[in-house]
Amino acid sequence: MNKSSLDPVSVRAHDLRVTRGRVQVLKGLDFTVRRGGVTGLLGPSGCGKTTLMRAIAGIQARATGTLEVLGRPAGSPALRPLIGYVTQAPSVYLDLTVRQNLEYYAAVLGVPRADPAMGAPPWGHLPAARLGAVSRGRVDAALADVDLTSHAGALAADLSGGQRSRASLAVALLGSPELLVLDEPTVGLDPVLRRGLWELFHRLAGQHGVTLLISSHVMDEADRCERLLLMRAGRLLADGTPAELRRRTGADTVEEAFLRLVDDADDADDAGDADDSAARAGESV
Numbered sequence: 393m394n395k396s397s398l399d400p401v402s403v404r405a406h407d408l409r410v411t412r413g414r415v416q417v418l419k420g421l422d423f424t425v426r427r428g429g430v431t432g433l434l435g436p437s438g439c440g441k442t443t444l445m446r447a448i449a450g451i452q453a454r455a456t457g458t459l460e461v462l463g464r465p466a467g468s469p470a471l472r473p474l475i476g477y478v479t480q481a482p483s484v485y486l487d488l489t490v491r492q493n494l495e496y497y498a499a500v501l502g503v504p505r506a507d508p509a510m511g512a513p514p515w516g517h518l519p520a521a522r523l524g525a526v527s528r529g530r531v532d533a534a535l536a537d538v539d540l541t542s543h544a545g546a547l548a549a550d551l552s553g554g555q556r557s558r559a560s561l562a563v564a565l566l567g568s569p570e571l572l573v574l575d576e577p578t579v580g581l582d583p584v585l586r587r588g589l590w591e592l593f594h595r596l597a598g599q600h601g602v603t604l605l606i607s608s609h610v611m612d613e614a615d616r617c618e619r620l621l622l623m624r625a626g627r628l629l630a631d632g633t634p635a636e637l638r639r640r641t642g643a644d645t646v647e648e649a650f651l652r653l654v655d656d657a658d659d660a661d662d663a664g665d666a667d668d669s670a671a672r673a674g675e676s677v
């Protein structure tokens with residue numbers, strides 16, 4: 393059995409720091425992401441969500457501290473088939489149809505031929521001899537999951553932005569990821585599609601034990617997550633279930649809880665600045 397499947401935690405970070413350009417974007421994060429659930433990564437634009445997701449996906453340079461993903465250091469080659477990372481920018485070839493895109497990626501990823509005896513994916517990793525054949529069944533299932541069956545024959549160039557994002561998500565579902573890292577997957581989608589995707593996320597977590605880390609800056613998506621990591625300006629403000637965060641802050645909504653946590657952090661910063669000034673004044677006497 394895979395070592396990571398015994399671990400109740402999928403991602404562990406300790407004092408995680410990332411510098412991009414000249415700016416320290418992540419400023420010492422400590423957190424865990426539980427295995428097999430939907431964890432939301434929420435915070436305002438520019439707070440560092442994408443940077444954190446890139447670090448977890450193992451493609452972010454200049455990261456220090458500890459970051460362990462599925463029991464291995466982030467970026468380990470062995471993690472590649474276990475992580476599905478969907479970026480904000482859709483990664484599909486515009487001159488191919490949706491189906492051709494999925495068939496191409498299925499071939500590249502070595503997605504196994506559908507085998508009804510094995511049940512629904514994910515079914516773990518198969519011997520090399522059984523990999524490599526493109527699975528029409530898997531492509532069809534991924535198309536259905538993201539509600540793009542009726543657009544299978546459309547050129548990706550002719551899709552709307554939301555449809556292209558869903559095509560990228562379908563690519564991530566082709567493999568058998570243990571961890572799905574989704575950067576704002578519901579941006580630009582109408583409420584019906586958003587609801588459908590959230591149902592899919594919970595199905596993947598509940599029925600297949602996939603861990604999902606989903607970023608959003610829309611606080612009304614918070615209540616769809618089992619746990620939340622609230623970020624602001626490269627730091628983690630809070631970590632807990634939506635109900636815990638509301639209770640801890642005495643707020644009615646997660647958005648209000650977030651704003652109270654921001655105010656508390658600002659007050660703490662101001663107090664720290666005042667202490668520093670007092671100390672400097674003392675030094676100069």
Ligand SMILES: Nc1ncnc2c1ncn2[C@@H]1O[C@H](COP(=O)(O)OP(=O)(O)OP(=O)(O)O)[C@@H](O)[C@H]1O
Nearest residue numbers: 412413415417436437438439440441442443444609
């Ligand atoms: N390549 C880069 N060089 C320098 N700074 C960068 C680079 N990429 C991002 N940043 C900075 O890092 C910070 C965090 O960016 P990041 O994309 O992680 O934020 P985010 O929370 O995902 O934002 P959004 O919700 O808008 O996608 C921002 O201040 C951004 O300007």
